[in-house]
Amino acid sequence: MMIKEQLDNTIKETNFESLGKLERGKVRDNYFDDGRIIMITTDRISAFDHVVGTVPxxxxxxxxxxxxxxxxxxxxxRNHLTDVPDPNVMVVRKCEPLPVEVVVRAYLTGSAWRDYKAGKDISGIKLPAGLKKDQKFDKPIITPSTKAERGEHDMPISREEIIERGLVDEETWNKIEEIALKLFARGTEHAAKQGLILVDTKYEFGLLDGEIVLMDEIHTPDSSRYWYSDTYQELFEKGEEQRSLDKEHVREWLRQHGFSGDGSPPPLDAGIRIEAARRYIKVYEQITGRKFEFLKVPILDRIRKHLKDAGYLKEEE
Known part of the structure; x- marks a missing residue:
C-alpha cells in the first residue's frame, strides 16, 4: 500500500539556513527574507493546539x-501567493497579519456545539434554543477567535470586543466579514458540486500596502470541516456522526486515548496515520477533481532540488 510504504518518508521539520529567518508554526516552517516568506508545509499534524505527529x-x-x-x-x-516551486512549498508576500482568526460556520457542530450545549454564547452570538447537533444555520455565522501562541488555545472573541480592544478597526472588520462570507459562499458552491458540504472554515487576513489580503491557507482539511452531502440528512435525522473528510477523526482518536489538549499527547499509531493520509488524499481528489500524484522521492531532497532550481536556495546548501 502506497501510504503504508511512506510512513517513514514524512517531513517533521526543515532547516534551510540560507532561505531566511526560520519561524516554525504548528504545521509550516516559514522562512522570512525581505518582503517574502517561503512557506514549507511539513507533514506535522496538530490537534487541540498541539503537534501530535506526522501524516504521509x-x-x-x-x-x-x-x-x-x-x-x-x-x-x-487579493491573496499572498506568488509561486509554488514544489508540491510542499508556497512563496508568499509578507503581510502585516491581523490578530484575529475569522471562523465561518454553516452548521452547529464541533466546539460551537459543545459551547451551545453548555449554555454559552458563541463568540458573542446567542443562538436560539432547541437546535440539534450538526443542524444547519439559516445563514452562515462568523465566530472569530484570538490567535494563540504556540501551545496555547485560541479563544472565542466577539465582534464588539475586537473593535473595542482596537484589534481591528470597525471599517476594516466590516470589510473582512463581507469578504469572509463571499469566500465561504464560493467554497460552499464548489464543494456542493463535488459532493461535499463545507461545514465551517477559518480564514486569516493581513494588510499589504493598506489592502486586505487573504493569507496562510484556504479551505484545506486543516482549516475546514467537510462532510459528504449525500448522507447528511439521513445521519442528522438519526443523530449519528457525519461522514467527514477532515482531521476530526484524529481529534476523536486522541480524545478516546485521554488527550483533549492538556498534558502530552499520545503517539499516533500506524493505523490512525494511514487513515488520516487516506482522508487527506481523498479530500484533495474530491475538491480538485484531480488524481493525487504520489511522489516517492525523499521529500527533503526533492524540496531542496526545486528550491535550488527556482533560485531560492544557494547551491552549497
Missing amino acids: FKGQVLTQIAAFWFNMTKDIV
Whole structure:
C-alpha cells in the first residue's frame, strides 16, 4: 500500500539556513527574507493546539489544496501567493497579519456545539434554543477567535470586543466579514458540486500596502470541516456522526486515548496515520477533481532540488 510504504518518508521539520529567518508554526516552517516568506508545509499534524505527529503526504495535500483555492478566489480578495516551486512549498508576500482568526460556520457542530450545549454564547452570538447537533444555520455565522501562541488555545472573541480592544478597526472588520462570507459562499458552491458540504472554515487576513489580503491557507482539511452531502440528512435525522473528510477523526482518536489538549499527547499509531493520509488524499481528489500524484522521492531532497532550481536556495546548501 502506497501510504503504508511512506510512513517513514514524512517531513517533521526543515532547516534551510540560507532561505531566511526560520519561524516554525504548528504545521509550516516559514522562512522570512525581505518582503517574502517561503512557506514549507511539513507533514506535522496538530490537534487541540498541539503537534501530535506526522501524516504521509499531508504537506503536499495542504499546499496543493490551498493553491487551488487561492486561484479560485482571487477575484474576491487579493491573496499572498506568488509561486509554488514544489508540491510542499508556497512563496508568499509578507503581510502585516491581523490578530484575529475569522471562523465561518454553516452548521452547529464541533466546539460551537459543545459551547451551545453548555449554555454559552458563541463568540458573542446567542443562538436560539432547541437546535440539534450538526443542524444547519439559516445563514452562515462568523465566530472569530484570538490567535494563540504556540501551545496555547485560541479563544472565542466577539465582534464588539475586537473593535473595542482596537484589534481591528470597525471599517476594516466590516470589510473582512463581507469578504469572509463571499469566500465561504464560493467554497460552499464548489464543494456542493463535488459532493461535499463545507461545514465551517477559518480564514486569516493581513494588510499589504493598506489592502486586505487573504493569507496562510484556504479551505484545506486543516482549516475546514467537510462532510459528504449525500448522507447528511439521513445521519442528522438519526443523530449519528457525519461522514467527514477532515482531521476530526484524529481529534476523536486522541480524545478516546485521554488527550483533549492538556498534558502530552499520545503517539499516533500506524493505523490512525494511514487513515488520516487516506482522508487527506481523498479530500484533495474530491475538491480538485484531480488524481493525487504520489511522489516517492525523499521529500527533503526533492524540496531542496526545486528550491535550488527556482533560485531560492544557494547551491552549497
